[in-house]
Amino acid sequence: MNESQQLDEIITCRINDSRKIVEPCTMIIFGASGDLTSRKLIPALYHLYTEKALPKPFRIVGFARREKSDQQWRDELKIAVEQFSRTQPIDSNVWTEFAANICYTRGDLSEASAYQALEQRLNSFGDERLRLNLLCYLATSPSQFGEVVEHLHNAGLLTRDDQQKFWQRIVVEKPFGHDLATAEQLNSDLTRFAHEKQVFRIDHYLGKETVQNILMFRFSNAIFEQLWNRQSIDHVQITVSEKLGVGERGGYYEEAGAIRDMVQNHLLQVLSLVAMEPPVSLDAEPIRDEKVKLLKSIRPLGVADVAKQVVRGQYFAGMIDGKPRPGYRQETKVKNGSDVETFVAMKLLIDNWRWSGVPFFLRTGKSLPLSASEVRVQFKPTPHVLFAEKCGGKLDANAITLRLQPNEGIYLRFNGKVPGTSLSVRPVRMHFSYNSEFGAYTPEAYERLLLEAMAGDATLFIRRDEVETAWGIVDSIRKGWENKPLTNREFYSAGTWGPVAADDLIAQSAHEWRNPQPAS
Ligand code: BG6
Numbered sequence: 001m002n003e004s005q006q007l008d009e010i011i012t013c014r015i016n017d018s019r020k021i022v023e024p025c026t027m028i029i030f031g032a033s034g035d036l037t038s039r040k041l042i043p044a045l046y047h048l049y050t051e052k053a054l055p056k057p058f059r060i061v062g063f064a065r066r067e068k069s070d071q072q073w074r075d076e077l078k079i080a081v082e083q084f085s086r087t088q089p090i091d092s093n094v095w096t097e098f099a100a101n102i103c104y105t106r107g108d109l110s111e112a113s114a115y116q117a118l119e120q121r122l123n124s125f126g127d128e129r130l131r132l133n134l135l136c137y138l139a140t141s142p143s144q145f146g147e148v149v150e151h152l153h154n155a156g157l158l159t160r161d162d163q164q165k166f167w168q169r170i171v172v173e174k175p176f177g178h179d180l181a182t183a184e185q186l187n188s189d190l191t192r193f194a195h196e197k198q199v200f201r202i203d204h205y206l207g208k209e210t211v212q213n214i215l216m217f218r219f220s221n222a223i224f225e226q227l228w229n230r231q232s233i234d235h236v237q238i239t240v241s242e243k244l245g246v247g248e249r250g251g252y253y254e255e256a257g258a259i260r261d262m263v264q265n266h267l268l269q270v271l272s273l274v275a276m277e278p279p280v281s282l283d284a285e286p287i288r289d290e291k292v293k294l295l296k297s298i299r300p301l302g303v304a305d306v307a308k309q310v311v312r313g314q315y316f317a318g319m320i321d322g323k324p325r326p327g328y329r330q331e332t333k334v335k336n337g338s339d340v341e342t343f344v345a346m347k348l349l350i351d352n353w354r355w356s357g358v359p360f361f362l363r364t365g366k367s368l369p370l371s372a373s374e375v376r377v378q379f380k381p382t383p384h385v386l387f388a389e390k391c392g393g394k395l396d397a398n399a400i401t402l403r404l405q406p407n408e409g410i411y412l413r414f415n416g417k418v419p420g421t422s423l424s425v426r427p428v429r430m431h432f433s434y435n436s437e438f439g440a441y442t443p444e445a446y447e448r449l450l451l452e453a454m455a456g457d458a459t460l461f462i463r464r465d466e467v468e469t470a471w472g473i474v475d476s477i478r479k480g481w482e483n484k485p486l487t488n489r490e491f492y493s494a495g496t497w498g499p500v501a502a503d504d505l506i507a508q509s510a511h512e513w514r515n516p517q518p519a520s
Helices: 003-008 035-050 070-084 092-099 112-124 128-132 142-154 180-190 209-219 247-275 284-297 303-309 386-394 434-438 445-455 464-481 500-507
Strands: 025-030 058-064 102-106 134-138 168-172 199-201 233-241 310-316 318-320 323-325 343-349 359-365 372-379 399-405 409-417 425-433 491-493
Touching (some): 058 112, 112 142, 142 168, 209 399, 247 343, 247 372, 310 500, 343 500, 359 500, 425 434
Parallel strands (some): 025 134, 168 199
Antiparallel strands (some): 310 343
């Protein structure tokens, strides 16, 4: 390699090459016949297997109520993987090799004898690492977490991890509770027989490459981090829009609404990464400490604040991509006249030294014109002299948009002179695209999350105090909505960017929503 080639070589700093060790272990999936297993977990594990990322040896045990043999379950999973895997086509030989590690145990979650049978199954593997290193994935209803954990403990399958040679971990999915009180109850159920550090709460947004990149972007680039504060930033908009309606999930959604389904977890997670202080190290606890600190600095919302700072919405029938879409109240399993929100927009203020006075606008909704998640950081305008003065309100302030999905990338918007003899200024964009920089890569959050849980790295999982703080915020918003039916200004037609009330909300701060743009 000559000198100029050396200079051109892109330096990649591999941060955790020496850190992650995934020991041989067994992953037990409780509630294995559910959708999550066939759509997400097994396709993710299969992909990891093809990449040789799984430990050797490794086993997957499905635990559910229906009677079936190992082979029957493997056959069902093969069909699912053929449909849902991102590694297409499925190589039959590789599948057969992989499937040899999968087995099934029939059992009722509430029967002690089922856990004894499970224990025998694990023993039959004949390797103490496969019997004692256990990743217990609770793909069950949260109301069963407490009893599963207790049975696991009684059967000797879960012991507190006090620096022992082997480990057992519990992975849980959302919804993690229904409000703060139920989340606290779940947390105490889970930690009766395990330490908090053995509990891995998933928020699949944290497994997304672009969400992880928020910290890299902020803390490995001096030029941006120096501007990341109240002196330079005017306001921040976080949008997670979805084109899909509620569809078949009406039953679940009636209980959740957008605030529990999206805000309590995904939006507040993105906000905490965008706004947190630098952690003292890249280990799990310092990062999670800073996220909790940030959530705790959000100015509490009393009932009167909710009326001013939070807007709900619900879609009625409309058109998306030229096709008619039903209203929320016409979706399956939705109650007549339901007031459940399918859209939320809010203005949050963060009372700390860095962000005092900078509004953060968050919004999410279903049946919107486009599916896109992005963070737009809007900088303060230039002083009203020179170009700003000449252009009146037409000179746009700078903005950085972190496009989380799809068309993952980062845009920097600034003003440039339009070529020619006249003096015209207009916004132009600098664009970093993941696809053009790194090639077409569609990372699947579950692959990363499962591997991290097996490696025992909790950075991408939600800690107890984090989930509880987020529920505290959501509970105060829901309190503000109590006994208040939706008003006309809170309905929106499917295929539009939410209700008029959301535009009013941001207009009160003299701003406007910047809607994500489709791929160009
Ligand atoms: C889930 C919600 O957690 O996230 C769904 O329950 C939502 O309602 C989904 O559609 C969005 O995830 P993604 O990865 O498609 O942005």
